[in-house]
Amino acid sequence: MSEHDTSRRNFLALSAAVPAFMTMAGAAGAQTQTEAQETLLMPGVGKVAIVTGSSRGIGAATARRLAGLGYAVSINYLTNAALADQVAREIEAAGGRAISRQGDVAEPDAIKALFDANEAAFGGVDVVVNNAGIMNVGPFSQMSDEAFGRMIATNLTGSFNVLREAARRVRDGGRIISLSSSIIRQTPAMTGAYSATKAAQEIFSTALAKELAGRNISVNAVSPGAVDTQLLRQHGEAALRGIPEATPLRRLGQPEDIAHVIALLCSPEGAWINGQNVFANGGIV
Numbered sequence: 188m189s190e191h192d193t194s195r196r197n198f199l200a201l202s203a204a205v206p207a208f209m210t211m212a213g214a215a216g217a218q219t220q221t222e223a224q225e226t227l228l229m230p231g232v233g234k235v236a237i238v239t240g241s242s243r244g245i246g247a248a249t250a251r252r253l254a255g256l257g258y259a260v261s262i263n264y265l266t267n268a269a270l271a272d273q274v275a276r277e278i279e280a281a282g283g284r285a286i287s288r289q290g291d292v293a294e295p296d297a298i299k300a301l302f303d304a305n306e307a308a309f310g311g312v313d314v315v316v317n318n319a320g321i322m323n324v325g326p327f328s329q330m331s332d333e334a335f336g337r338m339i340a341t342n343l344t345g346s347f348n349v350l351r352e353a354a355r356r357v358r359d360g361g362r363i364i365s366l367s368s369s370i371i372r373q374t375p376a377m378t379g380a381y382s383a384t385k386a387a388q389e390i391f392s393t394a395l396a397k398e399l400a401g402r403n404i405s406v407n408a409v410s411p412g413a414v415d416t417q418l419l420r421q422h423g424e425a426a427l428r429g430i431p432e433a434t435p436l437r438r439l440g441q442p443e444d445i446a447h448v449i450a451l452l453c454s455p456e457g458a459w460i461n462g463q464n465v466f467a468n469g470g471i472v
């Protein structure tokens with residue numbers, strides 16, 4: 188059963204149990220009991236999310252999770268059109284709404300086009316998950332200009348492009364979330380350049396949260412520990428070795444672990460978290 192089906196099933200099962208005092212009909216006079224229950228359990232209904240880099244990994248899990256909460260979702264990718272379409276089709280098959288759109292975050296015009304396509308499809312945006320990223324590692328002495336430059340273009344310039352567009356277009360009451368990394372507290376050898384681009388996400392988020400003051404928009408970073416995705420697996424099994432043993436919760440992170448944290452930040456219950464970097468790593472840092 189998909190996450191969306193599960194959310195719907197939970198919603199229906201819990202509907203009968205939500206006490207009448209939780210309905211807003213008496214207080215606000217506008218919401219019916221059913222609407223109030225749906226707001227409680229499906230906070231994304233009527234809202235729209237853009238998730239960059241959501242053809243796979245953490246981005247795909249986040250897109251599925253937000254769709255399960257009722258958000259219409261714009262999927263974005265660089266090269267994997269088939270995977271991105273598959274994520275969008277799964278969301279639609281579960282009763283949700285999704286589009287997928289190619290766009291290199293490093294290109295400002297591509298990001299404007301992504302937001303334009305989202306607006307044409309869904310009318311606006313409430314949540315932006317600034318997730319697309321790459322990890323090139325190696326000693327300073329051996330990292331090529333190309334590997335360093337591509338990482339700066341994607342993780343730093345790309346993130347700036349996405350946040351700039353988000354700052355211009357996210358509707359009042361929205362959420363902006365960037366993927367940093369727990370690695371910024373560990374900074375192992377070989378990861379200096381990557382860690383620097385991820386540390387920037389914390390700075391971007393703290394500053395943007397203050398810039399958007401007064402619009403009820405929260406801006407945060409999320410810092411996963413090691414998560415089992417292509418980003419790590421491309422470096423071979425050695426990149427994963429020893430991580431479960433070194434983690435107090437004794438396992439590797441899964442993309443869904445991070446999607447749940449992002450969903451919390453998007454939820455009404457997460458509204459007071461603003462300008463923070465939320466570390467989610469099973470206790471390894």
Ligand SMILES: NC(=O)c1ccc[n+]([C@@H]2O[C@H](COP(=O)([O-])OP(=O)(O)OC[C@H]3O[C@@H](n4cnc5c(N)ncnc54)[C@H](OP(=O)(O)O)[C@@H]3O)[C@@H](O)[C@H]2O)c1
Nearest residue numbers: 240242244245265266267291292319320368413414416418
């Ligand atoms: N995995 C971890 O252990 C971990 C830990 C901490 C933080 N993070 C951060 O979490 C984020 C997601 O990581 P992940 O592990 O899910 O990575 P992943 O599995 O490698 O997926 C990366 C996603 O980003 C997309 N992408 C890459 N370059 C892009 C570009 N220039 N423009 C648009 N999309 C682009 C990819 O699209 P294509 O499929 O088309 O290539 C893919 O959808 C990254 O920012 C990463 O730094 C990951």
